[in-house]
Amino acid sequence: MQPFAQDMGYDGEPFIWNPNRRALLRAELDAYYAKLYGLTRDELRYILDPSDVYGADFPSETFRVLKNNEIKKFGEYRTQRLVLEAWDRMFGS
Structure with missing residues (x-):
């Protein structure tokens, strides 16, 4: 990756994961x-989680596996929160 980074004009240390x-x-x-x-x-809220817009009884889901995995790991649907917070920072609510 270092040659690619240098081709792009970056000459610093590698980013830490x-x-x-x-x-x-x-x-x-x-x-x-x-x-x-x-x-x-x-x-965007609808795409991330239709039930967030239309209620828990709404019969459609989009990212069920991601949502379930994040709830198990983080105790929340972290991707949804982070994406909507990023939207609010960049474009207002």
Whole structure:
């Protein structure tokens, strides 16, 4: 990766792998791409978790495995929170 980084103009030390930083960066990219696609915040909320918009009885799910795994690991659907927080920081709520 170092030759590629140098080709791109980066001449510093390699970045240390940080899973929390990576999750934040991915969330920012998700929010940014949602905006580029013309989505509203509520449409993004719907994509992340339809039941968050229409209630627990809504019969559709999008990222069930991700949501369940994150609830087990973090006690919350972390991706949804991080993406919506990134949206709010970048574009307001």
